[in-house]
Amino acid sequence: MTTLQKRTSIPLALPTSLPSKSERLQSLAIRQDRWTKYxxxxxxxxxxxxxxxxxxxxxxxxxxxxxxxxxxxxxxxxxxxxxxxxxxxxxxxxxxxxxxxxxxxxIRFEGSESMLGxxxxxxxxxxxxxxxxxxxxxxxxxxxxxxxxxxxxxxxxxxxxxxxxxxxxxxxxxxxxxxxxxxxxxxxxxxxxxxxxxxxxxxxxxxxxxxxxxxxxxxxxxxxxxxxxxxxxxxxxxxxxxxxxxxxxxxxxxxxxxxxxxxxxxAAYYANNPGLGFNRNYKAAPPPPNxxxxxxxxxxxxxxxxxxxxxxxxxxxxxxxxxxHLAPGVDEFESSIALYESFITSEQILLCEQRDGGIGAASETGVTRAFTAGFEVCLRTWEALEKKPTSHTNFSWTSLKWRCSYVDDEGELRPKSRKGAVKLGSMTRVITATVLYAMSSGTFSASLHNLIDKILFSSGKDNRFALLLVEQPKMICTAILRTSQYESRRPTERENSDACPVSETFLLQKRAVGHNEHGSSSDTYAETLSWAVKSPNKTVTLSDREQAKRNLEAVKNK
Known part of the structure; x- marks a missing residue:
């Protein structure tokens, strides 16, 4: 996966001096006019x-x-x-x-359960x-x-x-x-x-x-x-x-x-035409053929x-x-995404690992907003998919686990999170889940953000061509996609804790997970969808977002 596109932030091009209160209020009103609720x-x-x-x-x-x-x-x-x-x-x-x-x-994929096998x-x-x-x-x-x-x-x-x-x-x-x-x-x-x-x-x-x-x-x-x-x-x-x-x-x-x-x-009308009286040695570039x-x-x-x-x-x-060509087998891969808070600034950070091992990250607000919109669409289909009966063998399946927590305006977690897990035994169910997964992560979010930016800066002030951004809820979330072949070959314990996939990093285990909830229905697939490699010498706390927040605040207050 190529690195998510990082563009120069718009505020960097703005004057550093603070505008007057009237100017700020006028600017705020214009920005509010660009937003709408879903x-x-x-x-x-x-x-x-x-x-x-x-x-x-x-x-x-x-x-x-x-x-x-x-x-x-x-x-x-x-x-x-x-x-x-x-x-x-x-x-x-x-x-x-x-x-x-x-x-x-x-959204449903139009196809029988046996399609593609x-x-x-x-x-x-x-x-x-x-x-x-x-x-x-x-x-x-x-x-x-x-x-x-x-x-x-x-x-x-x-x-x-x-x-x-x-x-x-x-x-x-x-x-x-x-x-x-x-x-x-x-x-x-x-x-x-x-x-x-x-x-x-x-x-x-x-x-x-x-x-x-x-x-x-x-x-x-x-x-x-x-x-x-x-x-x-x-x-x-x-x-x-x-x-x-x-x-x-x-x-x-x-x-x-x-x-x-x-x-x-x-060509007879170009400026370097000899008949126009120009120096014959002058070679003017032809005008753009608009x-x-x-x-x-x-x-x-x-x-x-x-x-x-x-x-x-x-x-x-x-x-x-x-x-x-350096990617693992076609059915041996893991992919993961995580959206978590910086805590140091107001930005959120999006971290993605594609199935070929490529890793990309972005913190620009427009990219994370586009990702959030895509993830909201994902949740609707994944939750509907989770309710359907499924069948799979003990040898060939693909698993998907997700967790999403919403954050209020004060930076506090809301009481309930949306989480779930499914095992996908057919390619029809794999396509249903992973097309959404691919469209909410990776370079797709950057491409959608670029489209929105170009429309906003080209539409002018004519209300007929106005574009309104849909307000997105602030969330922290994770999702892991993993095949049975990958799961069967994962090491039970890693010798070097730095050499691990994104799904086993501190950021995904703690910073992108909201509440510490045990005994939930999602634990049904804990054996195949664990957030980190099981180790007898290491205890992993999954829901330590608040502890990470307090630690960073303590460092800033010193």
Whole structure:
């Protein structure tokens, strides 16, 4: 896992002198206007469907509409689809996502218990194989979006060239085949059914986390519309990924040809043209080829939302498609997350360990806020999953344990915590639990925070485009995901206490755990979900958050 992105904190760029009381009150009022309490969403499906076809009539200002703009996530080049088919497929996805958005029910994965088999090595290999295909489909979506941007907005080909190289690393256009892909673990109707189920679940979870994070009619309608378009395109290109890759590369080639022809005509008007009387030895750089006219806002917003959605989906899928060759076996891993208080400052600290052993941390308020929103969505589904009957073998399972305590405005723990544990015996239940887990941790939270930041700083003061942040409860929490293969090979006692996974650190054992509660129902799986390695020479106190707080306060008061 790459390190969570750490950006320069906004307060560092502010004046160090204290503003006047009136200025502070005015600033406070503006900040309060940016917040809203969580409520059951009421997304207008007709408005989202109009946003799906925004390219047909983009309203720049009231009464000022720009028609016939280039389409992002266009489906018509993929197969024999017509414009009407494109609209119909995207609107079907929009209806599905709006129905999920407006429901308070926990998200469910559409699939039978036997889908992808039991939670063993073969099941995880199939999930890894499926995750790779989903990432490749998203890269095709990203390449097509960049082709539109390169042709109309800028000449920065770095991102375009990078994604093209990534596509060529996996596919050979000369033969139309995937390079060194190994056996096809899923084929035919079985592959299509599993692939579509994964796309549906991924996009549903993303919509839920977005609505838990922020509101604003304009942005919510547009981001759900973009997710609907990307979802529809993933399903279309997933039918034949080699053919779709060849098509998107051809789209890029055609765009480059159009750009070259256009620039050849425009070259006569550049400042270094000899006919304009300039020094022939003067080599002026050609101007940026912005051909967006008055529709720059359309291109900028579509680029922002498409990139954000694709990056967030790829960030979450990286937990399934393991590409790190130094990682342990496909079914031998542990992953953990912890959110705890600094106590030294008002910040919270997010610590994540991915299944390949990579560790990332972040303390920026926006990242921890995005994580909290995702974890709230996780809790609803995990608690619903815990209530369902489960079956698993004694040899192959994946376990998940979580604990969440809420903190009031005075920094004191609230009386009750939310905690639970499940054993996942089938890959269907593994997917149900771990897609949410992946979307609430790792680089996903940083990507969501970056999207919110960019919207806040680009929406201006026009109330039509206002974005409201949903108030998040302050919490400390932990979650551990572990497979039976990993559990069976864990040492009973470590020789060096410093060499341990995140789940066995002091921070997760004490600082991120709220109440000391014994004999709870969660202890059913204590043998396989212990917070730390059992040692006859060491007693671990799980709920020592208050002691850690008092110790730090004593140090500060000296």
């Amino acid at each position: 409520s059951v969403p009421d997304v207008d499906v007709d408005a989202v469907c109009r946003a799906v076809t925004l390219h047909k009539a983009f309203q720049l200002q009231e009464g000022y509409v720009i028609p016939d703009l280039p389409k992002f996530s266009d489906l018509t080049p993929c197969g024999d689809l017509k414009e009407e088919d494109d609209d119909e497929l995207c609107e079907l996805e929009a209806h599905r996502l709006v129905q999920i958005a407006n429901s308070e029910a926990a 039991p939670a063993d090595a073969n099941g995880y290999f199939r999930l890894h194989w499926l995750g790779q295909r989903l990432i490749q489909a998203l890269q095709i979506c990203k390449h097509d979006a960049l082709v539109v941007m390169v042709e109309h907005i800028d000449r920065n080909l770095h991102g375009y060239a990078s994604i093209q190289e990534r596509l060529l690393a996996y596919f050979d256009p000369a033969t139309g085949d995937e390079r060194f892909s190994g056996p096809l673990l899923l084929q035919g109707e079985e592959y299509q059914r599993y692939y579509h189920a994964m796309v549906n679940y991924l996009t549903a979870v993303l919509v839920k986390i977005v609505l838990q994070s922020f509101r604003g009619t304009y942005w919510i309608n547009n981001i759900i519309a973009v997710i609907a378009r990307i979802s529809a395109k993933m399903k279309v290109v997933g039918h034949d990924l080699p053919a779709a890759t060849e098509q998107t590369l051809q789209n890029g080639s055609d765009a480059r040809s159009r750009i070259q022809k256009r620039e050849a005509k425009n 051909r967006a006219g008055y529709a720059t806002k359309y291109f900028s917003e579509m680029d922002l939302l498409h990139n954000a959605v694709i990056h967030m989906l790829i960030d979450s899928l990286s937990a399934f498609a393991v590409s790190n």
